[in-house]
Amino acid sequence: MRGEQYLRKPVQYAFVYNKGNSWANNLLVMKALSNGLMSSRYGFSVGRRVGKAVVRNRVKRLLREILRATTLRPGWDIIFIARSSTAGVKYAELEKAVKDLLSRAGLLVESYENVSLRSD
């Protein structure tokens, strides 16, 4: 994976792990830290508890596809950590989980006018 939008180095991961704020739901844990750059970068952490190599690759591909279709607020380093319940989850469920975490952290830029915050 090339390009500026990915976190690639172990030191970068360790920095976000230690210093970042975290949000979580039943599928994912998200850690985010301000990086002072003009763009945001993200990375994934899918541990061995999630499953075998096929399952882990599947989760990472789904996450990459979801983040590719999502516009992020610039200036943040974000790590998504997959919990063991992500094994075998559908695309739509995982997308919902990612959007949930990003909107709670205020990092999501809504790209459609008709989507608005719910009011109760």
Add this chain to the structure above:
RNA sequence: CAAGUAAACCGGGUGGCCGCCCCGGACUCCGGGGAGGAAAGUCCGAGCUCCACCGGGCAGGGUGCUGGGUAACGCCCAGGAGGGGUGACUCUAUGGAAAGUGCCACAGAAACAUACCGCCCCGCGUCAGCGAGGUAAGGGUGAAAUGGUGGGGUAAGAGCCCACCAGCGACUGGGUGACCGGUCGGCUGGGUAAACCCCAUCCGGAGCAAGGCCAAAUAGAGGGACAUAAGGAUGCCCGGCCUGUCCCCGGGUUGGCCGCUUGACCCUGACGGAAACGUCAGGGCUAGAUAGAUGGCCAUCGUCCUUCCGGUGAUGGAAGGAUACAGAACUCGGCUUACAGGUUUACUUGGCCU
């Protein structure tokens, strides 16, 4: 037709839209390529790289019927022997127990050197029985008890003698060999080596985070071992050989490039071979990432299952569901394990028809 045995193979297709990695052209758009039969487990064997190098011995470990194949193997092919199956076929760490040591629980007299109940003879005694001896056929125990069955023989018995069978040895015929067959002989006392062991044979260590180059950064005037030495192939020893070296502590970096995919490679054909396999000729290039590419969403067609409808049946239609195991990380050769569903070939047994 049913049941089964063995072997080989496939393991989704097509088309859109949006993406990822590599290579080539071009200069931000084209063209080409992009997971597996197991890529898995890491159980063996090699290539490759470094440890400067060579030889010998001990220890340690692997393998273990025979012949062949192979770069090599604990793999493969063929054969022998012994089990299993009516059969096709299949399974086997399948050398040695007359080199030595150990172990064989419980039961039983006795598990390696023996005699409990018995049987027989002799002596003593009125009897009951007692004493000395012979015997291992019968009983009993056990997983296993000193070849088996039958006959002769005897006081009772015993390979004591005979026939057949099993085993052992010698001679001999066949086979490269494991072994197989024949003749003769004296008649012959367990098991365990996946217990130690003996014999034969093989094995140096580490691993692509090997190893090399470039860039960046830092602090070594630190401590120790050494000359009748120390160190060097990394369990120990010896002989040669090489060298001012080796160890500890402290400090810096955690970037990039090479290795990195042309190889005991793949396909086709011919020839040799019983086969594994080999030789030759022609053609082909078939992933190369590094937080780690090969994906996401659809449409449609396959295949299978269930339900419903029509039908004598072959089978047709509709709806729903399922579509496995699993993801390259230096590269090969094997082994093992996982796997929805399906295809083909050969053979065996049984039933029915002609």
Add this chain to the structure above:
RNA sequence: CGGGGUGUGGCGCAGCCUGGUCAGCGCGCAUGGUUUGGGACCAUGAGGUCGGAGGUUCAAAUCCUCUCACCCCGA
């Protein structure tokens, strides 16, 4: 890539090296006793394919081979 360990009733463990007499211990569970009742205590009892498959042996939790799952190290 390399190395090591564990798996035995519901839970935690022993037994394995040296095969048999052996599947045992503690907690827990059930029943009964004791108590006005409960706890504690006492007695009795149930409960285990020894992770799985195959082999060696007369005999395997134990020996051997293959395999599954989990855990821990080192580079």
